[in-house]
Amino acid sequence: MLSYNDQDNDKRTRKRFKYINTVILGRKRDPIIQITTSEPEVINMCKELQTETTIARNKVLDKIYECYNNSNGTSKKYNKEEIELDPSYHLPYLELFLDNDFPPHMVALDAAHPWLVYWICNAYRILSESPLPPTINLKIKNKFFPPLLTTLKKAGPFGGGVNQIPHVVANYASILSLGLTDSPEIWSLIDRKAIYEWFLKLKLPNGSISTSESTGEHDVRSIYCCLSVASLLNILTMELVEGMLDFLINCQTFEGGFGGSPGEEAHGGTTFCALASLVILIPFLYPNKVLDDFIDVDNLLRWLSARQPNEEMGLNGRSNKLVDGCYSFWVGGSAAILESLGYPFVIDKSALREYILRCCQSTETRGFRDKPGKRPDFYHTNYVLLGLCCCDSVFYTKDSNPLNFVSRIKPGNKDRGVAAINPVYALTCETTRNMYEFFKNFSN
Amino acid sequence: MSIQQEQYTFDDLDLSNVPPIQDNSNHKLDHHHPRELCKILYSKDYLHTLKIFNALLNSNEYSKRSLYITKQVIQLVPAYYTAWNFRFHILQKLMALSDTENEITLDKELDWLDEFTLNNPKNYQIWSYRESLIKDTVSFPNQHSLKRELPIIELMIDDDTKNYHVWSYRKWCVKYYQDYTNEWKFCDKYIDRDVYNNSSWCHRMFILENMILVSTPIDRLSLIEKETKYTMEKIDLAPQNISSWNYYRRLQLLLLNNGTDNHKKNINLQNSIEFANRFNTTSSYALEYLAFAYSALDSQKYRTQILEIYQCLVTKYDPIRANYWKYKISELE
Numbered sequence: 163m164l165s166y167n168d169q170d171n172d173k174r175t176r177k178r179f180k181y182i183n184t185v186i187l188g189r190k191r192d193p194i195i196q197i198t199t200s201e202p203e204v205i206n207m208c209k210e211l212q213t214e215t216t217i218a219r220n221k222v223l224d225k226i227y228e229c230y231n232n233s234n235g236t237s238k239k240y241n242k243e244e245i246e247l248d249p250s251y252h253l254p255y256l257e258l259f260l261d262n263d264f265p266p267h268m269v270a271l272d273a274a275h276p277w278l279v280y281w282i283c284n285a286y287r288i289l290s291e292s293p294l295p296p297t298i299n300l301k302i303k304n305k306f307f308p309p310l311l312t313t314l315k316k317a318g319p320f321g322g323g324v325n326q327i328p329h330v331v332a333n334y335a336s337i338l339s340l341g342l343t344d345s346p347e348i349w350s351l352i353d354r355k356a357i358y359e360w361f362l363k364l365k366l367p368n369g370s371i372s373t374s375e376s377t378g379e380h381d382v383r384s385i386y387c388c389l390s391v392a393s394l395l396n397i398l399t400m401e402l403v404e405g406m407l408d409f410l411i412n413c414q415t416f417e418g419g420f421g422g423s424p425g426e427e428a429h430g431g432t433t434f435c436a437l438a439s440l441v442i443l444i445p446f447l448y449p450n451k452v453l454d455d456f457i458d459v460d461n462l463l464r465w466l467s468a469r470q471p472n473e474e475m476g477l478n479g480r481s482n483k484l485v486d487g488c489y490s491f492w493v494g495g496s497a498a499i500l501e502s503l504g505y506p507f508v509i510d511k512s513a514l515r516e517y518i519l520r521c522c523q524s525t526e527t528r529g530f531r532d533k534p535g536k537r538p539d540f541y542h543t544n545y546v547l548l549g550l551c552c553c554d555s556v557f558y559t560k561d562s563n564p565l566n567f568v569s570r571i572k573p574g575n576k577d578r579g580v581a582a583i584n585p586v587y588a589l590t591c592e593t594t595r596n597m598y599e600f601f602k603n604f605s606n
Numbered sequence: 607m608s609i610q611q612e613q614y615t616f617d618d619l620d621l622s623n624v625p626p627i628q629d630n631s632n633h634k635l636d637h638h639h640p641r642e643l644c645k646i647l648y649s650k651d652y653l654h655t656l657k658i659f660n661a662l663l664n665s666n667e668y669s670k671r672s673l674y675i676t677k678q679v680i681q682l683v684p685a686y687y688t689a690w691n692f693r694f695h696i697l698q699k700l701m702a703l704s705d706t707e708n709e710i711t712l713d714k715e716l717d718w719l720d721e722f723t724l725n726n727p728k729n730y731q732i733w734s735y736r737e738s739l740i741k742d743t744v745s746f747p748n749q750h751s752l753k754r755e756l757p758i759i760e761l762m763i764d765d766d767t768k769n770y771h772v773w774s775y776r777k778w779c780v781k782y783y784q785d786y787t788n789e790w791k792f793c794d795k796y797i798d799r800d801v802y803n804n805s806s807w808c809h810r811m812f813i814l815e816n817m818i819l820v821s822t823p824i825d826r827l828s829l830i831e832k833e834t835k836y837t838m839e840k841i842d843l844a845p846q847n848i849s850s851w852n853y854y855r856r857l858q859l860l861l862l863n864n865g866t867d868n869h870k871k872n873i874n875l876q877n878s879i880e881f882a883n884r885f886n887t888t889s890s891y892a893l894e895y896l897a898f899a900y901s902a903l904d905s906q907k908y909r910t911q912i913l914e915i916y917q918c919l920v921t922k923y924d925p926i927r928a929n930y931w932k933y934k935i936s937e938l939e
Contacts, residue, residue, distance in 0.1 A: 506929050508930040
């Protein structure tokens with residue numbers, strides 16, 4: 163939305179704006195011109211230069227304002243009845259794919275089978291507010307331990323599908339999927355020893371870990387996928403984590419967030435991976451030290467809070483990038499981790515909740531989406547829901563062990579279909595704690 | 607194996623000697639087992655290609671026909687990392703053959719990869735594969751150079767100016783070849799095109815911090831001052847820009863950490879305050895910077911000013927970040 167100050171308010175300006183809107187931006191309807199005589203609630207500081215960034219953002223803002231359904235389009239104040247999450251609207255979207263095959267075009271995700279299982283089952287677990295039913299648990303078990311094998315034996319590490327080489331990120335999604343079953347019988351089939359030895363082979367001299375042997379990415383994402391699994395399965399050792407702490411610390415950028423590797427741009431996804439990794443690593447390596455001893459937490463809080471623009475109210479993943487529902491968790495979850503450690507929650511939870519409920523869902527299609535104008539998918543459905551859990555909860559811990567982090571749904575919360583989640587693991591607190599209790603009895 | 611790699615088709619492949627593969631997918635399950643979760647209904651073509659691919663993969667056959675099949679799989683599913691991995695191993699083995707008529711070279715592979723990249727701009731397996739090729743296929747160590755890499759990077763960024771993977775790959779290349787000479791111009795180009803492009807500002811900081819590491823204290827100072835002037839111009843152009851203000855803030859921090867002359871440091875800060883004050887009604891980032899600069903100068907002496915700025919941000923200019931501003935206020939108490 164183009165905006166300008168009172169003093170510019172003359173005919174010529176109006177004409178110019180109309181020209182920009184219709185000829186350059188191709189807008190069909192006229193811009194809404196708001197002449198502010200009294201001080202508006204939020205002072206719009208945009209003395210804007212038109213570039214690719216602002217044009218793309220304004221297009222998205224138009225659609226967002228439509229979702230917020232206000233008549234004048236420049237103020238975020240809208241009169242609308244309260245909105246609540248309705249799980250019964252979205253559950254059929256997930257049930258459909260729990261019971262049916264995927265169409266052929268989904269072959270693009272043929273190297274991501276464990277992700278499909280995790281996204282769908284985790285979203286289902288949260289929305290249905292109860293542990294997964296035995297029928298789904300059996301399906302998950304058969305997916306990772308195919309019953310065609312003559313005898314059921316331990317398996318792992320896991321890859322993206324049948325006859326694919328093991329992959330750290332696919333293995334992470336596999337362990338989370340198996341975690342979701344809450345079944346010690348299934349958990350005992352995971353070959354912890356093989357996973358541990360495979361991790362060691364993937365370690366790189368710079369402290370990071372490769373996603374697979376010989377080729378593959380090595381960044382904070384592969385480190386997080388390794389550390390999350392290693393802590394859930396209780397196979398963390400000094401040898402495994404050697405060099406990781408320094409690598410992670412070096413990924414914090416001057417902006418405050420973390421990049422994928424040292425020197426790279428701060429990003430919502432990589433910031434979550436780095437922060438969650440640090441929260442796993444620090445108590446393991448230095449039980450008497452805190453996060454602030456290793457990174458600039460203040461600059462991180464600053465960066466996280468700057469992800470939420472006043473107009474969109476949802477979160478973006480990088481400076482001057484567009485809002486996207488999935489960052490409700492990557493950024494919102496990072497803020498939740500910090501809240502667990504006693505820092506303030508630097509995202510406006512109720513504003514983010516508005517973005518999620520008004521912009522990430524529509525009456526046309528079930529499931530959650532990135533932003534208005536996009537189609538829902540499993541990835542966004544899962545991470546938007548996890549983000550909503552962050553909005554509706556308070557996070558705390560009595561214990562520096564991240565497996566014991568807890569959250570409580572806020573008193574007075576109106577949404578049904580949200581769960582108390584552990585932000586470090588993107589699973590419910592219940593599952594994380596169950597896995598901890600189960601695997602702590604295994605020796606390394 | 608006389609036919610050239612590029613000319614293979616499925617009909618040319620002699621598959622009679624492809625070893626059998628155990629089919630451990632769930633297709634033939636009896637009725638007692640539930641249907642496979644997240645099963646994809648594959649096309650016939652895909653199943654056929656994958657069957658041959660798996661047979662060759664499982665028998666570790668590093669041949670030209672295997673190379674051909676990996677390409678088929680990658681074209682059908684660009685994210686099929688097992689095929690990228692197998693392809694890498696095949697190339698390593700074939701390139702190592704001291705065959706004078708060896709038509710399999712790193713250059714040819716990179717040519718194909720360039721073309722594939724242009725057709726699949728969102729795929730990111732490409733970049734780590736490319737990195738592995740350059741690093742680990744050392745048959746002709748000196749033949750390759752940064753020059754070979756720059757055009758494809760530039761094409762990709764022209765097309766998608768904030769593509770995280772491409773910017774990351776560029777940083778990797780610059781570090782790998784230890785050649786920073788093209789970078790200032792490269793950053794200028796994208797900041798000129800879009801002053802809000804945070805990726806180019808971050809690349810600029812990456813270059814600057816490297817230059818600082820290798821320069822003398824005097825060069826260092828003039829470099830930071832030159833960058834400060836550049837950034838001030840860009841802020842003038844578009845004051846409400848988080849990217850240029852973050853860069854500016856970092857420059858001021860570098861000045862603060864440079865040398866021991868406290869008097870000079872204070873003058874620098876005062877100048878930056880004077881600069882930021884010009885935007886105190888047009889940029890919330892300028893206000894944030896002001897609070898930072900006053901705190902760096904003397905948070906006790908300027909306590910009133912700092913408090914006033916944070917309160918303005920809470921109530922008027924950036925209320926959605928109220929929790930963070932209030933946290934900053936609480937730090938003052």
